Amino acid sequence: VNAQWLSALGSMPFGVAHDGRYDTETDQTRHARTFLGFRPFDPLEIETGYHSARDNFGVRLYNAWSIAARYNFSQKWQIEGSETLSTLSDSQLNSGFLVRRIGHDFVFEIEYSFVAGEGGGSISFSLIPILTYKQPNFGLLDRWQAQNY
Numbered sequence: 001v002n003a004q005w006l007s008a009l010g011s012m013p014f015g016v017a018h019d020g021r022y023d024t025e026t027d028q029t030r031h032a033r034t035f036l037g038f039r040p041f042d043p044l045e046i047e048t049g050y051h052s053a054r055d056n057f058g059v060r061l062y063n064a065w066s067i068a069a070r071y072n073f074s075q076k077w078q079i080e081g082s083e084t085l086s087t088l089s090d091s092q093l094n095s096g097f098l099v100r101r102i103g104h105d106f107v108f109e110i111e112y113s114f115v116a117g118e119g120g121g122s123i124s125f126s127l128i129p130i131l132t133y134k135q136p137n138f139g140l141l142d143r144w145q146a147q148n149y
Helices: 139-146
Strands: 002-009 012-023 028-041 044-054 060-072 077-086 091-102 106-115 120-129
Touching (some): 002 139, 012 139, 028 139, 044 139
Antiparallel strands (some): 002 012, 028 044, 060 077, 091 106, 106 120
16 A cells, blocks of 8 residues: 545645555554655655564564754854654664755755664765755655645
8 A cells, every 4th residue: 555645734735655564364564654745834744754664574673763853044144853662672773963054155064973783873964066066855845845735
């Protein structure tokens, strides 16, 4: 099952997407990714998701919840944050926080990220020429807006 829906509740756009693979013989969900994204007010976008999968024997491989948000302070400044938590181990799987400055000639990004199993957090800096920069899609609403929905 692959479904997507974009609508609005009053003036607040929201979207829902689901990608699920189901085993009709065992009545189990083999793989599922479900997202809900919304823009409560124009500069803020929030997306939450549920992710799960089972192996061929029905053993759960992972089960996690995620949340992410982006706030556009202006056309030049953005911040993004994300968090993914495992419900199997009650632990943090990854997180990140990014500050982006879109300048006249370059885009500067500084990001702190943590990925479980990689030994701790890391800080990265990026300086990208504006001619080669493509803003990463964030969430459902960005992808649909790019397709003129």
